[in-house]
Amino acid sequence: MFGILFRGMAVGITETVPGVSGSTVAMILGIYERLLYSLSSLSTKHRKEVLPFLFTFGTGMVIGFWFSFRLIGYLLDAYRTPTLMFFAGIIVGFLPYLYKETLSYSKGSLQIKHYVIIFLFLSLVIIGQLLGDMNSIDLNNLSLGDYVFFTISGFFASTALVLPGISGALILTILGIYEIATASLISFHLPIVIAIGTGIVIGVLFTSKLIRYLLANYTIETYAAMIGLVSGSIYAIYYNLDGLYDTSTLIVSMITFLGGIIFLIVLKQSQTYKFD
Structure with missing residues (x-):
C-alpha cells in the first residue's frame, strides 16, 4: 500500500515539471501497465476491482502534486537550470532501458518504419515547443471559447498519464496556459480549474483505452513513438x-545531470516490479 502511495507521489511531483512525463516515471517505477489497466477499467464492470489501487495512487499523486508546487517550484525559481538538468539526466538514463525493452518486442532489431516513427514523434515535441508561445489569453476577459479551450487543453494534457514522453505540464506549456493553470490551482479559481479538470477526466477515460489498444496491437510502433516522445522531452527541457x-x-548543472542518471540507474536496479 505504501509502495503504491510513494509511486503516486513521484508521478504527481513530475507532473508539475514541463518536459518530464509522469507516465515515464510510472514506467521507471514499474507501475505503468497496472496504472494503464486500472484507468481503462474505470468505464467497465471491473471498476470496483481497480478503485482501491487508483484511490491510493491518486492520493499519492495529489500529495506529490502539492509538495512539488512548493519544493520544485522553489527550485525552478531559484536554481532552474540545475534542477531541469537533473530531470534531463533521469530521461537520458531511462532511454537505453526503453530502447532495450522496445528491441525485446522486435526480435532484436527495428525496421526503417520504426525509426521514421521515432523521428516523427521527436519532431512533434520540438515543433510543439517552437509554437508554444503563439497563444495568449486575457484572464480579465474570459469568453466561453476560452473555457472550451481550457477543457480541450485538459483533454490533451491527460495523455501524460498514459503516454510516456509527454508531461501534462509540457502540453499546457505548449498550449500557452501552464502558468494560468498553476496560478488558478493555487488561488482556487474554480471556473478554470473545473474546465481543465473536466477535460483531464474525459481524456483519461478515452486515451487509456486507446493506448492499451495500441500496445496490444501495435506494440513496437507504440514503443517507437514513446522513444521519440521521451527523446523530444530532452529538447523540451x-x-x-x-x-x-x-x-x-x-x-x-553537470553534477545534477550526472546525479539524475545515477539516480535512474540505482532506481532501475532496485526495482522489483512487484506491486505491494
Whole structure:
C-alpha cells in the first residue's frame, strides 16, 4: 500500500515539471501497465476491482502534486537550470532501458518504419515547443471559447498519464496556459480549474483505452513513438533552460545531470516490479 502511495507521489511531483512525463516515471517505477489497466477499467464492470489501487495512487499523486508546487517550484525559481538538468539526466538514463525493452518486442532489431516513427514523434515535441508561445489569453476577459479551450487543453494534457514522453505540464506549456493553470490551482479559481479538470477526466477515460489498444496491437510502433516522445522531452527541457550561464551554474548543472542518471540507474536496479 505504501509502495503504491510513494509511486503516486513521484508521478504527481513530475507532473508539475514541463518536459518530464509522469507516465515515464510510472514506467521507471514499474507501475505503468497496472496504472494503464486500472484507468481503462474505470468505464467497465471491473471498476470496483481497480478503485482501491487508483484511490491510493491518486492520493499519492495529489500529495506529490502539492509538495512539488512548493519544493520544485522553489527550485525552478531559484536554481532552474540545475534542477531541469537533473530531470534531463533521469530521461537520458531511462532511454537505453526503453530502447532495450522496445528491441525485446522486435526480435532484436527495428525496421526503417520504426525509426521514421521515432523521428516523427521527436519532431512533434520540438515543433510543439517552437509554437508554444503563439497563444495568449486575457484572464480579465474570459469568453466561453476560452473555457472550451481550457477543457480541450485538459483533454490533451491527460495523455501524460498514459503516454510516456509527454508531461501534462509540457502540453499546457505548449498550449500557452501552464502558468494560468498553476496560478488558478493555487488561488482556487474554480471556473478554470473545473474546465481543465473536466477535460483531464474525459481524456483519461478515452486515451487509456486507446493506448492499451495500441500496445496490444501495435506494440513496437507504440514503443517507437514513446522513444521519440521521451527523446523530444530532452529538447523540451533544454528549451526551458535559462539563457544565461556562469561557470558555477554549468558545474552544478553537470553534477545534477550526472546525479539524475545515477539516480535512474540505482532506481532501475532496485526495482522489483512487484506491486505491494
